[in-house]
Each structure stands twice: as structure tokens, then as C-alpha cells.
Amino acid sequence: MKAIILYTSRHGCAEQAALALQSRMGEGTEAVNLMHTPPPSLAGFDTVIMGGSIYYGKIQKQMSEFVDREITALADKRIGLFICAGESEDKAGLELLRSFPESLYLKAKAAEVLGSEVKFSKLSLAERLVYRAVTGKSGDRGRLYTNRIDHFVSKLLR
Structure with a gap:
């Protein structure tokens, strides 16, 4: 099996995943x-495998544009989808659903939230201000979910 992982990452969580x-x-x-x-x-x-981090409720535009452009080419591929999000489990699950077209999500062999990391120290000043205003929090927090990463890969390799 020849695989590629296409991702978008600004501050590193999705890249780590x-x-x-x-x-x-x-x-x-x-x-x-x-x-x-x-x-x-x-x-x-x-x-x-496609994924990225969520900013202000959306995956980065580079991923959205790629998926829109390549949706036909993706039809005959084994698909895996992931996101990293700073939201609660319920909200992050909804963000995963909204990040990709429904047809691609339903076709995916694996789809998962793989992390909830927020690297406050890497945010721009504007991002820090918005994040602090919305969440009331500051400082780095969260982590990658290694058990989910393992499960994601096992589902794809079946």
C-alpha cells in the first residue's frame, strides 16, 4: 500500500499528528x-490521509481548496480524515464532520480527532487575544491522543 498524508498545520499540532x-x-x-x-x-x-488543525471552527483553506479540487481523484482512494482541535469532545467531533464533504467523510475508512492541543506560546498576538477572550484561558494545553492515532492506523490498514 502506497500512502500519503496531506495536512495543514500552522502551529504544529496537526503536523505532530x-x-x-x-x-x-x-x-x-x-x-x-x-x-x-x-x-x-x-x-x-x-x-x-488528510487532516489539519481547526481555527475559528474551520479547517485551513489550503485543505478545503485541495479537497474541492481533488474530490473526483479521491473517489477511488482509501481515505483517512483527521483534525486537531482545541474544543471539547462534542464540538471537536462536529468540527471533524464539517471539515470535509459528507461524501468523503462517509467513504473514509478512518475519521478521528487526534489531538486537542493549543500552543498558546505559538499563537500570534491577535490569535492570543481572541483565544483568551473566547475561552478565558491562556497557556499551552492539550495533547495528542496516541491511542486514537494507533486505532486510526489499524482501521486504515485492515
């Missing part, structure tokens, strides 16, 4: 941050 997935998926799995690198052709991959 993507790299954890890559290490568990096996040799030859590529990982590409769409915020810095254009995606390769999907023709050579049978498994495509």
Missing part, C-alpha cells in the same frame, strides 16, 4: 504540509 501517523503507517508513506508544499499527483497513491 501527521508525523505520528507517518511513523505508524510504514516505510514509504509520505507526509506533505499543504501550507508550504504543493501536493503531488495522487495517481501513485492508493491511500490518502
Whole structure:
């Protein structure tokens, strides 16, 4: 199985999740941050994992634009979807549902919230002000869910 992990990460949580997935998926799995690198052709991959962090309730536009552009090419691929979100479990689950087209979500072999990390120290001043105003919190918090990462990979490899 040839796999690629396409992700968007601004402050590092989704990148950590993507790299954890890559290490568990096996040799030859590529990982590409769409915020810095254009995606390769999907023709050579049978498994495509996509994910990113949620900001202000949405996944980054680079991921949304990629999915919209490649939805037809994704139809015959094994799909995995993930997000990292700073919200509660219920809200994060809804954000996962809203981050990808319903047809892609329903087709996915694995779809999961893989982290809830907020790296307050990496936020811009504007992001810190908004985050503090909305949540009343400051400081780094959260973590990656390694048990979910393991489960996600086992579902994809079945």
C-alpha cells in the first residue's frame, strides 16, 4: 500500500499528528504540509490521509481548496480524515464532520480527532487575544491522543 498524508498545520499540532501517523503507517508513506508544499499527483497513491488543525471552527483553506479540487481523484482512494482541535469532545467531533464533504467523510475508512492541543506560546498576538477572550484561558494545553492515532492506523490498514 502506497500512502500519503496531506495536512495543514500552522502551529504544529496537526503536523505532530501527521508525523505520528507517518511513523505508524510504514516505510514509504509520505507526509506533505499543504501550507508550504504543493501536493503531488495522487495517481501513485492508493491511500490518502488528510487532516489539519481547526481555527475559528474551520479547517485551513489550503485543505478545503485541495479537497474541492481533488474530490473526483479521491473517489477511488482509501481515505483517512483527521483534525486537531482545541474544543471539547462534542464540538471537536462536529468540527471533524464539517471539515470535509459528507461524501468523503462517509467513504473514509478512518475519521478521528487526534489531538486537542493549543500552543498558546505559538499563537500570534491577535490569535492570543481572541483565544483568551473566547475561552478565558491562556497557556499551552492539550495533547495528542496516541491511542486514537494507533486505532486510526489499524482501521486504515485492515
